[in-house]
Amino acid sequence: YKLVDEAVLYQFEISDIICKKTNYHMKEVERINDDIRNVYQQATENYDYIGLRTEMQWKRHYKNNYKFICYNGDQPEGYVIIYFPKDNGNWLEDLRQTIIIRETLWLNHMAKQTIFNFLWSHRDQRKYIAGVFPLSENIIDHLKTPRVKARKIIVNSLLRIIDVKSVLIGLKYPVDDFNIIIQIHDKFCNWNNGLFKLTSKNKIINVEFQNSAIGFIDLETDITYFAQLIVGYRTIKELLEFGFISINQEKLELLQKIFPKTNNNFIDDF
Known part of the structure; x- marks a missing residue:
């Protein structure tokens, strides 16, 4: 096995998200549906992707989590899966004040901004957002201060051909x-x-x-x-x-x- 992918763990204040109006909208769904799967498929096609998500892995993503799809009209352009931890853990501080992003993918910048707008709308529910993002993804410029509580580069993937x-x-x-x-x-x-x-x-x-x-x-x-x-x-x-x-x-x-x-x-x- 060899390191092939790094990611960044962020925890930041929800109120620091820069909200910008878009023509896209968010919709909650109860289950992982074809729209989410289609976004996933298109997003991973941007890479030389050699992994395959199994049905068991999909189940882990939607069990006890909240699922929201970003639409441009009727066309799905992104999604975010979140949950609200009930107990503090030892991997991040103030987890009971934090919304955790289980997974999020977007196909364009407008979808990304719409998803961040959606997260910003939860600023009265909890203080922080935490999630793992690709190392190459620009997160800081979506925040106005920014007050980043935690930022840590982590090993994301080890690969064995x-x-x-x-x-x-x-x-x-x-x-x-x-x-x-x-x-x-x-x-x-x-x-x-x-x-x-x-x-x-x-x-x-x-x-x-x-x-x-x-x-x-x-x-x-x-x-x-x-x-x-x-x-x-x-x-x-x-x-x-x-x-x-x-x-x-x-x-x-x-x-x-x-x-x-x-x-x-x-x-x-x-």
């Missing part, structure tokens, strides 16, 4: 028409321990497992750092700097384009 070939086939690449040979070292999974010829032609991806290289090896690394690379947590240059990978220098520019830095945010275990 079980099947390299399946992952390489399933990824979305920002480059068309290329071919590279990747050597992966994995002492626990022999089907990953070897060479993979990755080819893209006319947006069709083909991956072949090889026992020996035909030509130059373009990228060589351990399975752990390969996980960081394919989800965009680390770049080719960052991994080269510490000697975690070796590459064919003639393919440096191509490799950087194939595996760019991205703002992945894993929200499920799988």
Whole structure:
């Protein structure tokens, strides 16, 4: 397993939220419905997402929580799931004065602002909002003071690639028409321990497992750092700097384009 995703835990005063009028509206629902699932699907498609939310995980999200969907007319554009803790815990102070965000996703800035407006409307019920947000997400500029009670960067996801070939086939690449040979070292999974010829032609991806290289090896690394690379947590240059990978220098520019830095945010275990 290797770190592939960080997040930020915020706890801030609800009254500090900057409320701005939008044309969107919020609606409470009793169950996780297709509108929530559709937002979830679209939001996660923005990433090279390789997790899959199970029905059991959905149940954990809606049990004993309050669910609200953000709409633009009849079109769902975001949602927030919240709960009101009854007891203080040891992970945050003043929990009995805090609304906890179980999960929130939005598809555009207008939906994000509408969800923050909705949270602001609860300022007379409790003093604080607490939630975990992607490291890349701008939260501070939605607050006017801001009086942030807690802000902590946390480990959000550790990833272990079980099947390299399946992952390489399933990824979305920002480059068309290329071919590279990747050597992966994995002492626990022999089907990953070897060479993979990755080819893209006319947006069709083909991956072949090889026992020996035909030509130059373009990228060589351990399975752990390969996980960081394919989800965009680390770049080719960052991994080269510490000697975690070796590459064919003639393919440096191509490799950087194939595996760019991205703002992945894993929200499920799988």
